[in-house]
Amino acid sequence: MTSGRYQGSPAPEPVKSVSQTNRRSQLIMGALPFVMMAIVAAVDLSTGPGVGYISLLALGPAFASLVGGVRRTLLIGLIALALSVALSLYNDLLGRRPGNMSLITISGVTAAGVLATRExxxxxxxxxxxxxxAAVAQNVLLRPVPRRAGHLRAAVSYTSAKAEARIGGDLYEVVxxxxxxxxxxxxxxxKGLEAVETAALxxxxxxxxxxxxxxxxxxxxxxxxxxNRRLSGEEFVTAVLAEAHPGGTLTLLNYGHPAPLILRANGKVEFAEPKEPAPPLGMAMLAVEGPRPYTVRFEPGDQILLYTDGVVEARDRKGHFYPLEERVSLLKDDDPEAALEALRRDLVAHVDGPLHDDxxxxLLRSRDA
Incomplete structure (x- = not known):
């Protein structure tokens, strides 16, 4: 499944810095009208009155309508008109048909630019x-997880496949x-609203x-x-349910979901695989037995990472999947949130572009009771 990262309180963060990209784009688009008018003026001065480039000054107010407000568009239109008058005087075209046509063209484009800017x-x-x-809906759907839950410490991360996404079909909760x-x-x-509705359900x-x-x-x-009261038969939800026991164990139920990864206090890594595969939730029409609970050790100092397939199926530019098992050493920070953020950043760097899935x-850590 929509930029983003949740740690303590949901705050989506896209796979790349959208603010930096937008700022750079805004600067380029903001300078474009002036650059175009300068180029037209330079070309007109170098070629003389015979070719007739003055009307192209209308590119200024045309591009001005892409960013900024109405006043800015009007200002750039007035600058274009002033340049047109100056160039017409220089070329001895003021009051003649070419000079008049350039003024009319620039005025018309400026008026259209103002209307486009307002829209x-x-x-x-x-x-x-x-x-x-959407942000409010996100806070309702995926609430902040508690930093401490019983004898556990928790941290959560959500990276959206789309920069503008806020909600989607990946879900998590700690109760x-x-x-x-x-x-x-x-x-x-x-995907889409149906997935959001199912996740909310x-x-x-x-x-x-x-x-x-x-x-x-x-x-x-x-x-x-x-x-089963809602789904049509072709929809389903993969999920892992877990119950933590203070005695140092976890009970798991796996509904066709990627197996959680356990990082032991001694550095050993293992996957909490179920003994037998089971279908996802919402597949009652298959009339097959659901998963059986299985138990794993989870002692003080151990960590367990539950994740969606958007993590392990993330590919780099060469098509290589993200090597999650090899990167769990990034979870060494004493702060679970900082540790998970280090892993998230490594995932983003591996893909080096937009994720194909959220x-x-x-991350859960067992601590002394």
Whole structure:
């Protein structure tokens, strides 16, 4: 599944620095009208009145409508008109047909540029409103995870495949309830609003069931029921559910999701693979048995990384997948958030461009009770 990174509080961050790219683009577009008018003036002065380049000064107000406001567009239009008068005087064209046509052309393009600027600004305001609503929806859908949950420390990261994305089909949650700390990381099949709706459904059902159900299987059954009431049969959700026990173990349920990676306190790396594969959530029509809970050791100093397939399927320019197992040494920082951020930055550097899929990661660390 939309720039971004969540640590403590959701704040999407795209795979590249959008602010820097936009700033550079704004500077280029802002200078373009003046550059074009300077070029036209220089060419006209060097070629003389015979060719008739003065009307091309209208490129100034035309490009001015792409950035900035109405006043700026008008100002550049007036500068173009002043240059046109000056060049007409220099070429002895003022009051003659070529000089008059250049003034008319520049005036018309300036008027059109002003109208275009007003329309662009209206659309920008509408887009800003939509982004604001999306940001609020993001905070509701993917709430901040607690930094400390029971005997665990937690950090989360979400890198969007699209710079402007705010919400999508990757999901995560950490709930501390009567039965302990319960966690979910999942990935909705598909994109767009339908994926967002499904993610919201799963998270809502999980948040409620994680508090109510005494067993982890009961939580997963509630998720299945909620999904099967909505999904059409071709949609599904891969997910890993986990329950942490203070005694030094984790109970896991894996619904067709990438196996979590465990980094032991002694540096050993292993994947928490289920004994038998199971279909994703929402596939009740297959009439097959769901996953069986399995338990792994999770002692003080151990870490477990739950992630979506956007992490391990991220490719570099040569088509090589991201070598997650080889990069877990980046999780050495004492601060889980800083450690996860180091891994996220390495993932972005590996791809060296936009991700093809959103990448969510949830890091849990076991600490002394």
């Amino acid at each position: 662009r600004q209206r659309r920008e305001r509408e887009l800003a409103d939509v982004r604001s609503i 501390t309830g009567p039965s302990g700390v319960r966690v979910i990381v999942g990935d909705v099949q598909g 799963v998270l809502g059902a999980f948040r409620e069931a994680a508090h109510d159900e005494p067993e982890l299987l009961g939580v997963s059954e509630r998720l299945e029921k909620a999904l 990448a969510a990661m949830l």
